Amino acid sequence: MAGLIINIGKFKLKNPVMMASGTFGYAEEFKDFIDLRKIGAVVTKTITLKPRQGNLMPRTCETPQGMLNSIGLENPGIESFIRDKLPILKKIRVPLIVSIASEGNAQEFIALARRLDKFKEVAAVELNISCPNIKINRSPSHQATRPQNQKLIAQDPRATYNLVRAARKNTKKVLITKLTPNVTDIVEIARAAKEAGSDAVSLINTLNAMSIDVDTRKSKIAAITAGLSGPAIRPVAIRMVWEVYRKVKIPIVGIGGIVDTHSALEFFIAGASAIAVGTGNFINPKASIEIIDGIKKYLIRNKIRSIKNIVGSLKI
């Protein structure tokens, strides 16, 4: 029997396949396509304290082997999430990780973490300190947000440490810290998250990128720059997982361009304990279920008892 069970802190997952934040809505949108109870865990779209309308349109476009998005954390806010979404998610009984963020304000992260602490159906909290799409917005009907050149928390080891530490002191939930690839040294950020008490790190969020319409000579995205995701970023993500795995003893959730079993297995071999499917959900809503079956078959075919035995098994 191929063992797919993994642990992230005290959170026991029946299999290591998750849905990445922002690409799976609040799960119920996918309930007609797949049996949600088969999934290891769902990470919700990032929630903020107050509702956010997000960035101006256009906010997405296709690129070779990927897509750009600059959604700007559109979400209904924590109270609406708790009132309208959480009861549905509880009914579906899908293992749930709630992603939270603020515009660099530690107090908001603390308030969000505290608010979620008493809900048993929330298995873990993911600290999104790496969203590249919070930008200054000129329209008065949209929230004015982070200046273009301001650093993200996950671009600074000290800021990462302080934020994770503050969250750790305010929640008993399993904490996962989501990192950005838009840094020189991902290892020092992962180390800061671990030292501050994070139970795991998830990597990667999207890469800063842009695409131009040559006829209009405008960016294809209203916010001009956006986050690149999909198979195009997979080699970057795998390299970063491998670097963190070698240097920091912390469970890693590998994310970036996973679309099938083969691409998922690359992440485990590089050092991920779990993986999350993002843009792959848009291409094939059943991708995660196929990956769970595919990993099982791979383990049986290769006579490997547990998925844990291939984590970090890269031959050098």
Ligand SMILES: Cc1cc2nc3c(=O)[nH]c(=O)nc-3n(C[C@H](O)[C@H](O)[C@H](O)COP(=O)(O)O)c2cc1C
């Ligand atoms: C449309 C879209 C929305 C996203 N929204 C969020 C979000 O709200 N919070 C977050 O942490 N990551 C968000 N992400 C990033 C993904 O969770 C993931 O880290 C990234 O897309 C890389 O994985 P992928 O190549 O499999 O998509 C979003 C990605 C996309 C494509």
